[in-house]
Amino acid sequence: MEPLRFRIARWVMRYRVAVLALFVIVTIGFAAGLPGVEIRTIFSDLLPRDDPFVQTFQDHPNFGNPLTISLMIKRRLAHPDAADAEPTIYNPETLAKVWQVTRDIDLAPGVDHDQVLSITTEKARYVEATPTGVDMRPLMDDRPPVHPEDVEDFRRRVERSPNARVFLISRDDTATLVNATFIESRLDYGEVFAYVRDLADKARDADHEIYLAGQPMLTGWVYHLQKQTYGIFFVTLGALMLALMLYMRNVAGMVTPIVCSVVAAIWGFGLAGWLRQPIEPLLMIVPLLLMARSFSHCVQYTERYYEVLQHVGDRRRAAEITMAIMMAPSILGILTDVFGIVFIAVAPIPTMVRHAIFCGFWALWIIPTGVFLISILLSWLPVPKNLDQIVGGMQRERGIHLLQKRALGALSSLSHGPRARATSVVVVLLGVGAVYTASLIRIGNPVEGSNLLWHDSDFNTAVRAINSHFPGTNTLEIVFEAKKLDLETRVSRTPDVVQVSQAIQKMVENDPVLPPRETLSFSDYMMEGNRLFAGGNPKWMPLDLNEVATTGAAIAITHGTSPVNFSHIIDFEQQDSTISLWYKDNKQETVDAALASARRAVDAVGIDHPHFRIRLATGFIALQQAMNVVVDRYQWLILALVNIAVLAVSSYAYRSVLAAVILLVPVNLSNFMLLSAMHLLGIGLDINAVIVAVIGVGVGIDYGIYLLSRICEEFNAQGQDWGRSIHAALTTTGKAIMFTATIMLVGILPWYFLSDLKFMADMGLLLVAVMLINMLLSLIVLPLLVWWIKPGFAAREDLVLGEQVDLRKLAGG
Template sequence: MKNATFKALAQVIDWILRHRVPVLAAIVGFTAVMGYLAAQIEVKTVFSDLLPRNHPYVEVNNQFKQTFGGSNMVSIMLEVEQGDVFNMTVLSKVRQITQELQKVEGVDTYQIASLASKKMKEVRASTEGIESRPLMWPGLPKDAAEIATLREAVLNNPLVYGPYVSIDMRATLITADFIDGAVDYVKAYRQIEEIAERAKGDGVLVRVVGEPILYGLVNHYLGETLQIFMITVGALVVLLLLITRTWHGTVLPLVTGVVSAIWALGAAKLMHFHLDPLVIVVAFLITAQAISNSVQLVSRFDDEVAAGASSAAAAARASLLNLFKPGMLAIVADAGCVLVVALTPIPMLEKISYIGTVWILSIMLSAMVLTPVLLSWCGVKKRYAHPINVQPLLHKVLGLCAALVTSKLRFAVVAVAGVAFVVSGIYAFKLKVGDANPGSPILWPDSTYNQDATAINHKFQGSDRMFVVVSGKKEGALKEPAVLEGMERFQKYMEAQPEVGGSISLADILPAVKRVVREGNARYQELGGSADENGELVYMFVSGADPGDMDRFADPQAKNGAVTLFFRDHQGETIRTAIARVKDYVANNKLEDAEFLLAGGLVGVLAAVNEVILAGQIESIAFALLVLVACCMFTYRSTVAGMFFMVPVLLSNTLTFSYMAWKGIGMNINTLPVVALGIGLGVDYSFYIVDGIREELHHHKDVGRAIAKSIATSGKGVLITALTLVTSVVLWSFSSLRLQADMGVLIAIWLFISAASALFLMPAMVYVFRPEFIVGSKRHPVEQAIQVEPAQAV
C-alpha cells in the first residue's frame, strides 16, 4: 500500500474512532429501521420465479398451460392391498376426493380428472346414434352389474385404462391442475393432505405427488429449518466462546453477522423481494462471510493488545489499519462474484444475486466499521470467560503449518495440490446439470413424497408430464390425416425412450371413436382416411361433451393440439435425451400443414431451466473469475496477482464439483447460488494470509519468517473461523430437506478447502514461486514501512 494512501486511511480510521459514539448511534438507528422492514419480509416459494425469462419452452407453456395442463399438476393415487379398484369402497373414495378437490384454493376445476369426474367419458354407439357420457358421474354404481359395466367401459377406453386405471387394475389416479399465479403452496399442501388423510384406510393406500405438494412440504419444514438455523448459531456461539475464551471474541462476530443480515433483509423488503425457504442455507453462507471478517479483526485486536497496545482504541485502530485492504478486497470480490449470478435470466437467481450483493457489501460497515468501534470499548485487560485454554493447541497447529510450508516439503504441498486439481477437474466433468437422481432432490430418497412418486411411476405411465404442441398453419389442420399420422408416429418414436411411460393425443381418441362406430370391431381402430372423416369423428366425440372436454387434446378450431408425454422421472439426463429426440424427430419429419413447438408442462419448463443453467454455468464461473482477477489486479497493481489468487478458487471448485458428481448432487437452480458464492468463498482466507506476508516483508526481507508470522497472526483468524463454521454448519445434515443437508456439506467443504489452501498451499506457493507483487524484486523492491502515529484524540 502506498505511503500516502496508508496515511489517508489512518486519518479516516482516526475520525471514525474519534466520533465512535455518533457512528454507533447512526448504525443502531439504521439497523432499527431495517429491522422493522426485515420483520415484514415474506418467506415463500413462487414457482414462476424458478422459470427462465424469454425462453421458448416457457413461452409455449405459458401460452397453452390453461388448456393442455401446466406445471402445477397434483396426482393422487388410490391403491388397494387386495382385489382391484372396482369396488364401492374405492369408488366412493374416488368420488369423495374428486368433489373435495374442487374446493381446494387455486385449483382449476376444469382440470380435475378421475373416474368420478364429468370429463372422464366413454363414447357409445346405438340405434339412436352416437353418445358421449361420463363413466361414473353423477352417482356411483348401484350394484355389481353396474360395477361390471364400468369395468368393461374402462377396459375398452385407452384414455382411461393405463392413464387413470393401472394395467393390473389395483390402482386409480386422480389429477388436478392449479391456476398459475393463484396457487398458494402452503394452503394447497395442507388442504390436499387433509383430503388424503380422510381417504386413507379400509385397505386403501393414498399417495400424493406434484409441485404444489413438494413446495408445500418445503414450507411445512420451515419451522424445522429455523430451528436448525438457531441451533447452528448456538453451536457457533459455543465454539467461538470455547476457542477465543473472551466475550468480545464471541459476541462481536455474531453482532456483525446479525446486523448485516438485518440490513440485507430490510433491503430485500424495499426491493419487494421475498425469501425462499430453500435459500436459507445461502443466507448462512453470506453470514459466515461477515463473521469471518469480524473474527480476523478481533484476532488481530487481541494480538495488538498482547503486543502492548496503549489502549483498546489504539489496538482497534491498528487492527483495522492493517486488515483493511484484504478485508475490503474479500468483500468487493465476493460481491462481484455474487452479482454475476444475475446474468442467469431466472428471477429467483436474480433476486438472490441482488440481495446477496447488498448483504455482502453491508459487511463494509458491519465488520469493517462496527467491529473496530465496539472493540475500542473492550479494554486491554485480559478477562477470560472460562478456564479452558485451547490457544496452545491452535499455536501448535499453526506452527506445524509454518514449519511445513517453509521446509523442503513445500514442493510436495504444491505438487499434491496440482495432482488434486487435475484429478478432481477430470472427475468434475461427471457433474450433471439438472436433477441427478429419480424423485425430488429437495427431499431424501426415503421420504414419503419420493416413495409415493416411485409407487405412482411404477403403476402408471409417469407422474411428470411434458406436452409438445402441434401448431397448425390454418384452422382444422389437426383433422388432416398427414398431421394426425405425424402425431401418431411422433408418439411411437418418443415412447421408445425407456423413461417415457406413455403418451396421449387426439391421434389416440379418433381411432377409439371409429371403433365404437363400427360396433366395437377392432379392425376399424384407425384414423380416418380424410379430413372430413376425421372431422366427423371429432364431432361424434364432442357432441355429447361439455365445453372444455376437448381442451387437453386440441383447441375448438382444431388448429393447435398437444401430444402429452408421461415421464417416470425428471432427471437432467432424461430431460436432455427427450428434448434431443423431439428435435431430432422434428428435423427429420416435417409436416406440411403444422409444426411442433417445444415444450410445456413440468418437464418442459425444467428443460428450459436446465438449458439456461447449462449455458450460464460456464459463463457465470468465467465472469466471476474475471471479477476476481480484476479486483486483485487493481488492488495489487499486478497481472500475476489475479492469476495467483485464481489457484485456490479453481482448486476449491474442482474438488467441490467432483464431490457433487460423486454424491449425485446435480447442478440445478437450487445449488447454483451456493456454487457462485463458493467462488468468492474459496479465496477470502488467502487474501488475509498473503497480505499478512506482504505486511511483514515491509519490516524485513526474510520470506520464511514473514510466512511464519502471517500464519501465526492472520492464520489464527482463519483457523478459528474455519473450525467454528465447519463444525456448526455440519448440523444442517440433520435437516429433513436433503437439499439443505447437501448445501450444508458443500459449504463445509468449501470452507475447509479455503482454509487449507490459505494455510498450506498459498504460503508454499509464495515460498516456491516468489511472486513479485508479494516479495518484490530488484526493479520493484518492497516499500519500507512507515510509522503512522495514532491521533491524539484516539
C-alpha cells in the first residue's frame, strides 16, 4: 500500500491552487491581527508567581519598590581655581536645581506623588527639641535658599537630620539624590525614559553632573535601543538573503525561503496581536532565530527538491516527490523546535508563558509553510539554470558547492574508517572538559549594575557613581507583618518589634562575611525621637522596651506629619514595617552573601511572634534572587522535558529507541559545550540565556534528524556500506547543514560590534555558538555514533523517516 505521505503529497499538488488560496486567506486573517501587536515590558510578569520573595513584594509593594528612579545631582566646578569655589551642594544654584528637578520629576507620567523624595520634599525632615516639645519640620521651606545665611541655615538643618546625611546627601557633600517611585499600572517605560532623560539634559550644565539609575531607566534603555535593534535585525536579514543569493544563484532558491519565512512570521505576530498578549522586548531575539530556522528548513527542502528535479525533470512531479520524502523529517525537525520553546512555559513566569505561546505557535507554523507552501511555490517557479552546479556531483558542481562537498568529504573521513578511533578519543576528552567547565558557570548577574548594557554605558556608569556616593541602589527588605489589623496596638511600634528589629540590625551589621553599607528601620526613627524628647542628649537614644516608651517615641517622631512620609519604612496604619539593608552592588556573590546574612539573623530571632511574623524578603536583591532561583529550579527540568519529548517522537519515527539516543547524545553534548562557552565568555546564566540554550537543543536535533534520515536512505542504496552511506549523507544533506550554520555566523556575529545593548551582543555570540557547535557535532559525532553502533533500524523499510526512494522509478510514475 502506498504510504500516507505520498497520498497527502499527491492531493496537495492536485489541488494546489485551492491550497494556495487557503494560504492567502489565512495569511490575510492573521495579518488583520498585526495592529494589535504590542511590544512592552510588564515588570510584575517577569517575576515567578510562586516565589516567596515575589509574594512578599506583592503584599508590601512600598517596601524596597524596584520601580524607583534614582537621580543623582553632583556638584562639580567648571573653574575650580576660582576664589569662591566650593564643590558642595550648599550653594543657591545647586539647591535651586534640586528644587526644580524634584518638582519636574513629580510631574512625570505614572509617578507616585507620595513616593517622591529629595532634600526639598516634605518627607525629608529634621527634628529638634523645643521648650514645648519635639518640633519636626521639612529640611527646606517652601522655596530654595537664596541668600548665604539661608544656605547656612539649611546646612544646620541637615546636620540635625541623620537620615538625610546618610541617604540623601553624600558624605563629601558634593552630591544629592532625588528618588521617584512609579505606579506599575500607569508606567510607560518609553514615555518615562524620554521625560526623565530630557529633564536630566536640561539640568546638566558645566557645574553639575546628572546620573540616572533604577529599574525603570534600565527598561527604558531597552526600549530606547529597540530602533537600533530593529536596524541590526534588518542588517542580519539582509546578510542572510545576500548569502542565500550567492549560494543558490536562482529564483527558486531565493524566493521560497523568503516567502515561507515571511508568511510564518505574519502568522506568528498576527496570533499574538489577536490574543492581545504583549511581547517582551528582550525576547525579540527568539523570533529572529525562528526566521533563521525557517530559512534552514527551506534550504534543506529546496536542495532535496533540486536532487529530485534532476532525476525526474518535471517541476510539479519533483515538488510532489520532495514533499513526500521530506514531510516526515521536516515535521519531526520542526516539532523539536516547538518542544524547545513550549516547555519554557513550565516556569511560573507570565512573560515566559506568553513567550512560549507566541514563539511556539510561530515555530509550529513552519510546518505548513515549510512543507506544503514551499512545495506549491517550487512547482511553479522556474527550473534553475545552475542545477548541475548545485547537485551535479563532483564532476559538475562549481563554486561554493564544490568547496563544501570537498570539505564535507574530508570531514566524513573523521567519522568512519581508520580515523574514527582517534576522533572518538578527541570527542570524549572534549566532552569531559565541557561537562567540567559547564559545572563552573554561575547563575545570576556577574557585574555591578546590569549585564544587559555595556560596562561603560550611561546606566552602568550611573549605578557605579551612585554606589560610590551613597549606600547604593540595591536593598534587601526584611518585613515585619502584623498578624491582624489592630489600630489600638499599632504593631510596628510595640516593644517586641523594636527589640527584634534592633537585634536583627545588630547581627547583620556585624556580619563577618558581608555587612550591609547601611541599615534603616522605624526603630531608628523612634530612637532619634526618644533622644530629642528627652532633651537631645545622645545617651537617651536607646529605647526602654515598654509600651509607654516605644509609643511615646513613635508619637514624638510622627506627630504633625503625614503618615506617607514614613511609607518606605512602615505602612499607613503603622502595622507592618521593614528593615532596609543596603549593599554595595547586585553581583550574584553579593546577593548570596546578603541573603545568607539575613537568614542567619532571622533564624536567630525566630520567624513567628505573638503579634507579628517576619517575612524574608523583598527589595531589588530579593527579586533578583527570585529570578535566579527559577533558572536553578527549571533549567534542567525544561531540558529533561525536551529530551523526553524528542525521545518519544524519534523512537516512533525510527521504530527504535536507539535512534533517539543517537540523536540526543550530540545535542546534549552541545548543551554542555554551550554552557562552557558562556562561562568562558563571562555570560551569566539567566532566564533569557536558558531560553537560547534550550532552543539550541531543537536546532541540534533538526540537524541530526535530517542527517540520520539521509544515512538511512543511503544505507541500502550504497550496498549497506556504512562508510559510503555516511560519506554520501554528509556530502548531500551536510551541505545544507553547513550552509545554514555558516550564514547565521555571518548574519549574527556583527551584533557584537553593532549593538549598544550588551544582552543582544551576548545572545548573538550564544546563537553563533549554538549553530557552530551543533553543526560540528551533527557532522562529526552523530555519524561517528552510527559508525560504531551500526544500528539495525537503518536497513528497515517501514520507517516513517529514512524510507528508501527509487527516484528513477518515481520519475516514470
